[in-house]
Amino acid sequence: MQEHLKPTLAYGEEPGLRFALLLDGQGGGKALTMAQLCEWQPEDGIGWFHFEHNHPATTDWVSTKGGFDPLVAEALLAEDSRPRVEPVDSGLLIILRGVCATPPEEAENHSPEVDLVPLHAWVDERRLVTLRDSGHYITALRDIRVALEKGKGPKQIGELLAMVSDKLVRDLEPVLDAMDEEVDELDELIFQGDAGEVRQRLKLLRRRSVQLRRYLAPQRDALSRIEHDDAPWLKKPDKLRFREVIDKLMRFIEYLDAIRDRTGILHDDLSTVIGERIARSSNRLAALAALLLPPSVVAGLFGMNVGGIPGVHDTWAFVVIVAFVSITSIATLMVLKRINWL
Template sequence: MLILAVLRLDRDLLESAVPSFCVGCIFRFLWLFAGRAMETPVTSKVSYGAEPGLRFALLLDGCGGCTQLDIARARRWKPEDGIIWLHFERDHVAAADWINRESGLDSFVTEALLEEETRPRVEPVADGLLIILRGVCATAPDEEPEQQTDIDLVPLHMWIDVNKVISLRDSGHYITALRDIRQALEKGKGPHRTGDLLALIGDKLVRDLEPVLDAMDEEVDELDEMIFHGEASEVRQRLKLLRRRSVQLRRYLAPQRDALNRIEHDDAPWLLERDKLRMREVIDKLMRFIEYLDAIRDRTGILHDDLSTVISERIARNSNRLAALAALLLPPSVVAGLFGMNVGGIPGVNDAWAFVIIVMFVTITSVATLWLLRRIGWL
């Protein structure tokens, strides 16, 4: 706007100050600069999520599709409208306020949904289920991937009944399982019922573990090769991190198996037999992953023993070399100490061949000591 204001100045005033042939150049430059400034778009960062604290609100149509809702339409929702799915950020003030004031849930359920540190579990309340599971934390699409040394299994808190699904996760966490289900619903290929949705969430959460375990198994093979080729110095830290990851995963996978098993045996009316059958398949898959993880943990234990053996052998070999070096230097040191004493009566003091004889003696004893050390395998 300042440039346009300058362009509105009296041209005669400008011509009186500068030569006339420069005036046209000045005005052309100002018009060009102003045009580029007006064409440059003003960008701003778009916040992800339907409302503050609300990641998304979906109304399932019962045929695999959905309709996105804002918070106002979500407040006007009635059970006869269909199945509603609300996904919140657990640590957001607005989400906590909605859960406490407008969700209509029991205080026991709301406290559990907003709890910070939780282990996987399932609690039946009336005709609904309070479910807390764990999923692999991924990198959001709008963020740069970071190299993680630890695997983070983040909590997913859920309340599910016949016509309502409320899920919560922390604002800094990103779970790809929910993203995949949401995309399937937007394409009309999603779940039809809450029981179907619950089984699909469990399946996706467990399926996300597979690439993690495959990567850990490949790293175990790589560390095994490095130990075999004598690269023990680079293995120690990586092996330590790998064992820590296996412990972290095992800490939550066993309770998650028990939680899914409890869902399978629950008698909620909205859980159909096919939902329980699919949950059984999810449990079997999780059991295989737990066994796979136990095998990885056992292999890391074996690698740790192999690494300790390699290091012990290296220390023993270096100690033998130092002992061999000391043994080689022992005869010359003894001879030098005896004939270097500043006392009377040392033989060969006045003999011209004494030094030659001593050197020959030291050489012979050193060669004999070297042969003996090689014979016993110290060198």
């Protein structure tokens, strides 16, 4: 079959099929069309076939032409996205999560926001089949495909699976670094920024850290199951690489726990700052009420519509009352300053 292979690694030229590659065992690979893929046999070489998960052509190939057990085909096409690994005969059914980013050709028209998206996979000794939803772009798979194009990619199936897992975890680091930088920024904004904006950003950041951990913890367990699987195509170097990936993932989970704890502390600090601002405002209002109390009492007394009010016929009475109120207000102000209310 190999004499019919295309010389370049075509990407997304056929509906549902992102790419299909045959590894040459030297770090390179050659591309297959969908028609050639349907004719592929294990003896033709190790293959890596990447599809759009929710495309009708993918459903047709997985269900009827991929040679999968019906339960495996159903699991590959299911919407279940929680990371897990299930041994089936001589292969592994794998669901992992990877960083989704905007494709380079669309980067100018989209925000650089990233997210974790599911990657469904089946791997045995002769092929790796991966599926991801259309509209998502997993940079880890692109990097491996480019490495194969340059002749610097994996040489056998265990190395390919280990590299995919490694790069899926590797791409989490910039996401966590960005979250950590946002925590530092919010730490500075608490005492000088808008409290409402800071509270909203803290809430979103904490929710994001919880969501990431929700997927990364089972992903660590899934990768650990792959490391301890006794499949003959998983060589010792591959298992060592899986161990390094698991250690890195554990550090990232601890990193997420630290971010979550820091956001909790910042939320408490923000509540304290808001409480202090409210207390200062209340003190000012209380001080203003205290300053206005003497004039209010005097005005209330002399404003009563009853007989016997002194100074009714005295031309100096108003001046005396104003002087008394002024002196009383000044004395009240001095007392408030002395007790640190102002």
